[in-house]
C-alpha cells in the first residue's frame with residue numbers, strides 16, 4: 517500500500533520539490549496530495565512532474581489560515597487517511613520592528629504558527645485513532661536562534677518549536693512521530709515572497725539613522741548568505757526522505773551535515789551573551805563582505 521502524504525505550500529520551493537520527488541518515486545511508494553493556497557499556481561508543479569504521475573499525485577487547494585479549506589482538502593483524500601503530514605507553508609517578514617503594522621505581524625503568526633497548528637489539528641484525531649502517523653514540519657534555524665530584523669519571523673518559528681516539541685512528548689504514546697526539518701538558507705521563492713521593508717520605503721522615514729544603517733548591513737549580509745551559502749531544495753528533500761524512511765525518526769533534523777556553529781553556540785552557552793555578540797559580529801561588523 518502506498519503511503520499517503522499531504523504537503524502544504526506546494527506551489528513553489530521546498531514543498532514543490534518534495535511533492536515532485538515523492539510523486540516521482542521510482543518504486544511508487546507514495547500517493548502525494550500536494551496542496552496550495554492558490555490553484556492558479558499549479559502549472560509549475562505540473563510541469564515538474566510532466567503529467568506522468570496521475571496515480572501518485574493529486575493537487576488540492578488549501579489555505580492554512582482557513583479552517584474550512586483545510587477540512588475541505590482533508591475530505592478530498594480518497595484513501596480517507598494521511599500517513600505523513602508535511603506542514604511546510606510559511607512566509608517571512610523582514611524590517612525594523614517599529615514600522616511593522618499589527619496586521620502584517622498578525623498575518624505572519626496566522627500563516628506560520630496558527631496555520632501549522634490548525635493543519636495538525638485537522639489530522640490529529642484520525643492519526644491517534646489509527647495509532648500511527650508522521651508529522652513533518654519545515655523548521656528554520658531562525659526558530660532556534662534570533663536574527664535581527666526578523667523578530668516576528670523568528671517568534672513564529674520559535675513558537676513552532678515549542679508546539680511541536682510539546683506534541684512530540686504526547687504523541688509518542690500514539691506511535692505518531694513529529695519531526696522538524698531545520699533549514700538554513702534555501703534557494704526558493706522565499707526571499708521574493710517574503711514581506712520586506714525596502715530601504716526606499718516611506719515608512720523608514722520614522723526610523724532613526726543608526727537602525728537604518730544597521731538594516732542596510734543586514735540586507736547585504738542576507739543577500740550574500742543567500743548567494744553563497746544557500747542550499748538547493750533537493751538537499752532539503754533528501755533530509756525529508758531520511759526522516760520519512762527512518763523507522764524511528766528523530767525529533768530534529770538539520771539539513772547540513774554538521775549543526776551550524778551559531779545554533780550550537782546558542783545550545784551550549786545558555787546564558788545567551790556569546791550567541792548575541794557572535795551573531796552581531798557576523799552580521800554587522802563585516803566591512804569586507
Ligand code: NAD
Pocket residue numbers: 524525526527528529530531552553578579580581604605606607608627631654655656657699700701702703704705706707709
Ligand atoms: P516559498 O515561498 O517558495 O514557499 C512557501 C510556500 O508557502 C509558497 O508556495 C506559498 O504560496 C505557501 N503559502 C504561503 N501562505 C500560505 C497559506 N496561507 N496557505 C498555504 N500555503 C501558503 O519558500 P520556501 O523556502 O519553500 O518555504 C517553505 C518553508 O520553509 C517555510 O515554512 C519557510 O519558513 C521555511 N524555511 C525557508 C528557508 C529559506 O531560506 N528558503 C529557510 C528556513 C525555513
